[in-house]
Structure formats: C-alpha cells, structure tokens
Amino acid sequence: MIRLEKRAAPSRIWAYLTPVVAVLATMVAGGALFALLGTDPWQAIRTIFWDPIFGEFAFYYRGQLLVKAGPLILIAVGLALGFKAGIWNIGAEGQYIIGAICGAAVGLAFYPMEARWLIFPLMVIAGAIGGFLWAMIPGILRTRFNTNEILVSLLLVYVAEQILAWMALGPLRNPEGAGFPGSRNLRNYESAANTELFAGTGMHWGVVAALIAVIFAYILLSRHLTGFHIRLTGESPRAARFAGVNPTRLVLFCLGVSGALAGLAGLFEVAGPSGQISIDFNVGYGFTAIIVAFLGRLHPVGILLAGLLMALTYIGGEAAQATLGLPAAAIQAFQGMLLFFLLGFDVLTNFRVRFGARAAA
Amino acid sequence: MTTPLLQVEGLTKAYPGVIANDDVGFSIGKGTVHALLGENGAGKSTLVKMVYGLVRSDQGEMRFDGEVFSPASPHEARSTGIAMVFQHFSLFDALDVAENVALGMEDPPPMRTLARQIQDVSESYGLPLNPDRLVGDLSAGERQRVEIIRCLLQDPKLLIMDEPTSVLTPQEVEILFQTLRKLQSEGTSILYISHKLEEIRTLCDAATILRLGKVVGSADPKVTSARDLAAMMVGEELKVPAARDHSLGDVALRVDGLSVASPGAFGTSLKEISLELRKGEVLGVGGVAGNGQDELLGVLSGEIKSPAAAILLDEKPVGQLGPVERRALGLLAAPEERLGHAAAPDMSLSENAALSGWLRKGMVNRNIVDWKKARNFASEVISTFDVRTPGTEVPARALSGGNLQKFVVGREILQSPEVLVVNQPTWGVDASAAAAIRQALLDLAAAGAAVLVISQDLDELMEISTTFAALNEGRLSKVRPAQGLTIDEIGMMMGGAHGMEVAS
Structure with a gap:
C-alpha cells in the first residue's frame, strides 16, 4: 500500500523539482501516446522539444518562440498575482480580446495619420484600459454582490468573443477590404504597428512588456507590502483580515492588474503578429496562460521559463503536425498532460510517500 | 483483589522526533473513577487514543477485563465496551439532537425509538436534553450532554472523558459530576483526563500522573494535596506571577x-x-x-x-x-x-x-x-x-x-x-x-x-x-x-x- 504523509514544512527541493519531473513524465507518457498512434516517439519528442531551437529550420522557429511566449508570460504573470491570493480570474482570454479591440480601435481611429510617437502609446494605454475594465466586471460583481469570479470571468469570455465577431464584421471592418470580415491590417499602418525590434528574433514590444511585468511582479511579491498581503490572503484569508488587508481592494487590484496585462497582450498581438481584428483573432492564450502560471509555480521567474517551454510545445507541436502528421488533438493532449503531471507531482511538495502497509508500529 | 477492568503495561508510542508515551502502565478498577493527570503535551491524549483504538501502540500490552486487548479501530473499542467523550465535539450544528446521536451509533434504531431512549437516559442520569432541538442552538454544556448520551446508549463498561469541564460553567460542572457519580455507582468505570486539580480531588478515586510521556507517579487524590499533585505534574516549582499593586490611570x-x-x-x-x-x-x-x-x-x-x-x-x-x-x-x-x-x-x-x-x-x-x-x-x-x-x-x-x-x-x-x-x-x-x-x-x-x-x-x-x-x-x-x-x-x-x- 502507498500512503501519503504530510510534511511538517513544504519541501523546497520538490517545489523546484516538480516542474522538471513533470516535464520528464510528460515526455514519457506523451511518447507512449505517440507510439500508440504509430509515430516514432523519439522523433516526435525531438521534433517538439529539440528541432525548434537547434534543428534545421531553427532560424524560423526561434523567432516564433518569443512571439508565442510573450503574451503567455504577460498574461500568466498577472493571473499569478490573483491566484496567489485565491482570486481566480479564468477569463483572461476575454480581457485579451477586449484589450485588442480597444487598442486596435484607437489605432484605426487615427488612420491614416502619421504620428507614431502619439498613436502607438495611446493604443497601448487603450489596450490596458480595455482589459482592466473587462476584468472589473467580475471584480465589482464579486465585491458588491459576492458572485463567483470564476464563473463570471469565464462566461465573459464568450461575451467578448461575440463582441469580437461583431467588431470584425461591423464597426472595425476594413472599408477597403472588399466586404471581407476583419479590420485593416495594423502592420501595414506604420504609426500603429507593433514591429519586430530586432529582425529575426521575434522580439516585439509585447515581449519587452512581458519582461518588465516579470521584474515588477517579482519585486511586488518579494518586497512590496501589497505583494505580502497578496501572499498572506492566499495562505490564510482570516490571518490577512487580522493583519488589516482590505479584501475588496485586494480583489479589485488583482483582477485589475491581470485584466490590464491580458489587455496589453491582446493589443500587442493585434498590432503585431496577428495584425488585424478578425473573427478568429483569439487562439486561447488566455487559457493556456493559466497552465503557464501554475507550471511556473506562480513565481514570476518560473512563469518566464514556463512560458518559453509552453511556447516551445506549441511550435514543436505544430511542426510535429506538419512533418509527422500527428493529429492536433494529440498535441493538445500532450500539453494537457503537462498540467496534469505538474499538479500530480505537486503532492510531493507537501507530502511524503511511504510504501508498504501502515506500520503496525 | 479482583481483576482490574483495564490494565495497561509498558505501552510505548513514538512519533517522529518525540516519544509520546514511554513505557506507560496503570490499571483501572471496576466502578472507579481514575484520573489521568498531566500538562498539555504530557501524552494523555496519545494514551487514551491507544485505548480507544485511534492509534496503535509500538510496544506494550493492554488487558480489558482480563482479556488481551488491542483495538484496531474505535469501532472495535466500542464493541468491547469503551466509550469516549472528546474534548472537541463532533456534532453537526444543522441537525437535531437525535439525528446527531444516530450518526455516532453503530446501528441506530428508528428515530422515534431513539428519541424515546434519549429521553429515558437523559432523565435517569439527570442530563436534561430535548431530542428534537437543533444542536446549533445548544450551549456547550448541552452539546457535551449529547456526546455523553450518545456514549451511554452503548452501555459502556469504561467511559473516557477528555477534559470535559473546560467548556462548562461551575454549575454545569456540578451537574456533570453528579452524573458521573451515578454512573460509577452502577459499576461503570470512568477514565477522567484533566489538568484541573481541584476537580480531580473531588471526583476521582485514583490518579496516574504523566509527564513528558512517562508515568511519574500515582496518587490517591482524595488525600494528596493539590500542591503536591501539581508538583508531580509540572516537575518544577511553579512561578506564581508577582502581585500587582500599581494605581490605575485614565x-x-x-x-x-x-x-x-x-x-x-x-x-x-x-x-x-x-x-x-x-x-x-x-x-x-x-x-x-x-x-x-x-x-x-x-x-x-x-x-x-x-x-x-x-x-x-x-x-x-x-x-x-x-x-x-x-x-x-x-x-x-x-x-x-x-x-x-x-x-x-x-x-x-x-x-x-x-x-x-x-x-x-x-x-x-x-x-x-x-x-x-x-x-x-x-x-x-x-x-x-x-x-x-x-x-x-x-x-x-x-x-x-x-x-x-x-x-x-x-x-x-x-x-x-x-x-x-x-x-x-x-x-x-x-x-x-x-x-x-x-x-x-x-x-x-x-x-x-x-x-x-x-x-x-x-x-x-x-x-x-x-x-x-x-x-x-x-x-x-x-x-x-x-x-x-x-x-x-x-x-x-x-x-x-x-x-x-x-x-x-
């Protein structure tokens, strides 16, 4: 029989080791899955994890890595603040969409004026405000009426998707687009484009924002009083109340920051890699960021690494689909395994495994 | 001398880093009230948990009524004739008294029969309690009665009480003691755990004193002074706080x-x-x-x-x-x-x-x-x-x-x-x-x-x-x-x- 015994204190070693073990276990189980599908597991794993960085076409994939990791990290850092305090914003995808719409709308409103110094910063601000306001809906409903922010924020994703479709077909549709849905391409409008900062690296302003967010979140959590209060609330809400934490303010702060960061991610995406508001603009970054946040142990630096790893599985997964003919569902299952194993091995941080029957002693 | 009801010899239980019980031995006679005395952390709880089947001992032997006895579960202990009233009640606020009692029984009779039994027991032992009341509305003293009645319905030979008076008013303590004396006169043995010396001196016939997991002595509390009992329990002279005589301000x-x-x-x-x-x-x-x-x-x-x-x-x-x-x-x-x-x-x-x-x-x-x-x-x-x-x-x-x-x-x-x-x-x-x-x-x-x-x-x-x-x-x-x-x-x-x- 296997038993779990609670540790007196959480194991530091395991806290750092679990992500690594989870990745290894994912490789093993994923490899088995690919083998059952009739693909060589070694090749599949190599295609996903190795080739994008060191393979023949790495020059292309490496740029993609930052492009994909940027929004994931930016969103996940914001989410982690709330998750640490036990405030569950599940609707980052919606805030991402609304941020993109607001930012793009501001940019398009100025078209074709040439004033990058003015237009791009305004778009950034509008994107952040859009995401912020969309996150305030679950925030205010929770603090005023005690609704569940998980449900409200999640359901608002679907509302945001409908608004996105309406925008792409209606108000923001490209007047010169021959009636096709979708806005003008912001990449072709220099004053509003989120351009690549160094050619071939995939580095754009969104990646810069993500790095800044990582640094700020790290300082906030480790040194700032608000960060201390966030951790305290997550550890023990009653102790936080005793310490004098105002729960209403904290809920609004966490939801607001995560919403604003998700909105920023949306803006940088729509003005850069994606280029336009279209019906299928959102690709699930807001949901994947939840996995990234947990994979990174809700720690800013961990999230940075987890975001890169997650981006790698995306890119590698696509490559595996293209070159090995693996079905998309298999790749999604593979990514799901990562979170599954992470949470599973997480038990080891707080518990010790004992083998053998319960000692009669 | 007749066989004691419960005899414990050489009982040892170690947890990682601490020996909770070290070679503990004592015995409880039939129809006696036996005190288990010790400070917090002396090992009283571990000891009774072993008797009640919640914890297995590492070493040692227990005999109940002369038979070797090592309960693997509270269920087994209960069927042998041991009942326990815990310090912290395990009651559901939103259920009524009879429902709570039923939840703690091995196979409860139909509700109406049970309600009548509760009434009978509560009257004969002077523990007034209405079986239809919601537990959430009861005082701590009344809640304790629910636990006691639950035990009494099993007709135990040994009743274990863990710090029962910590939640009672002095008057409620008096009622409890009367009940316990009545039980004792009917031949039920009681193992009474406490660190309140005066209570033990009024109620108990014998006392075993534990300190740091070991038996450090036994005494007849009726004739031993509270001060001597305290000295055995604490093992060092108590520092009584200094007297206060300063004037009060605004x-x-x-x-x-x-x-x-x-x-x-x-x-x-x-x-x-x-x-x-x-x-x-x-x-x-x-x-x-x-x-x-x-x-x-x-x-x-x-x-x-x-x-x-x-x-x-x-x-x-x-x-x-x-x-x-x-x-x-x-x-x-x-x-x-x-x-x-x-x-x-x-x-x-x-x-x-x-x-x-x-x-x-x-x-x-x-x-x-x-x-x-x-x-x-x-x-x-x-x-x-x-x-x-x-x-x-x-x-x-x-x-x-x-x-x-x-x-x-x-x-x-x-x-x-x-x-x-x-x-x-x-x-x-x-x-x-x-x-x-x-x-x-x-x-x-x-x-x-x-x-x-x-x-x-x-x-x-x-x-x-x-x-x-x-x-x-x-x-x-x-x-x-x-x-x-x-x-x-x-x-x-x-x-x-x-x-x-x-x-x-």
Missing part, C-alpha cells in the same frame, strides 16, 4: 452600548456591551466558549466594524477603523486561533512577525518591506519569550502549539501597545510558559498599558485580573473588582447552569 478604552451581529451563521452576536478599561488595569473576561469571545476580539481588533462611537480609544471614536489604523493608535490584539488567524501556517516566523508588526516596528518604508527588520523582530520575540524553534525562517505550522502561542502573544506585547486585547493567551501552553506569558501581561499593565484578557481558564483570570466580567450569550456582565469574588458569584455572572436543574 480610561484607555471605552466601549459604549456596542451591539454587533456575528459575521458567522452560528456565531454569537454581541449585545449592548459596555466597559471601561483603565491604564494599568487587567480586565479578565470569563465565560464559556462560544458566548461571543471571538466576536469581542474581532470588534476590538478592527476585523469587525462597529458604529464609530461604540468604541473609544483615548476618547477617540475608532469603531469604523480597520486593524492597521487601530494598531497605529496603539490598540493591538492577539486572537485565540493561532494557526490561520493569528499566524499564517505556511509563512515563516519573520513573515508572521511582519503580519501584525510591520507598522509599529517600522518595517515598511514607502510600501517596501524591510525583511531584515522583520527577521530581527522575529528573533527578538523568539529570544524574549523563549520560543523553541530552529530559526526565524521555519513556517509557523512547524512549531508546537505552545511555542507558536508564545510567539503570537509575544509579537503583540513587544510592540508596546497602549491597549492589548488577548483571547485565550495560554491555551495549550505548558505551565511554566503560561506563567511567563501571564507575567508578561502583568508587566505590560504595570508599565501603564491597559490589558483585556479573554479566557476560559478561571484560575488564570483570578490570578492576573484587576477586574472581572463574564460573557454570556453575547452580553457582558457588570465589571467587578476581581478580588473577593467567590466561585458562585462568578458562576452566576457566567450565566449559571443555563436553566438546568441538578440531577436528583
């Missing part, structure tokens, strides 16, 4: 007609509480648990808001201020629940030191926490209050209850409060540490602070209080000078026996 805290609804569904709302607390005064607030103690601490600490003018600190209204603003003004509090209220379990001691101390100890500058100062403050608390811990960076939950208690009380005392409110300051703390905490509270008062101590330990309150009041169903009795109060007067202030007559 009113530091005034509570005026304070009524506040409890935030919890089964909490107790505070009703019309008024009191004055002077500088240098120690006001002891007694009362049975669940009569508004948590709520009183909450409204004073600022966790529960009240009308602004209902609480005056130095004659300034503070009822609407939060905990941080009240700390700034010098009103500090230490809640009863150590883990999860006074301290965050998984956070380190230095983080927990910052939890309530960051403001007054200047650990935060422009919203940036200076963790070095937090560590220093934690070390100061640890050394001043003799907190046994490997360091400041261990999580709070790794400390034993008593050590963490010293830490959370010390954390507030060392912030030099103007007014300090503490709830159960020495709960679960060993005798010498408890004496140290009490002395620190007295020193604080002597230095001119006003101290309000909420406690269920009447001996403690009598020892340190200048004035005394009792909470009963959310109301505070009149505040009276502590000196010269009799136990009967205190009992009446605490609400008597909740309208229950003594068994005949």
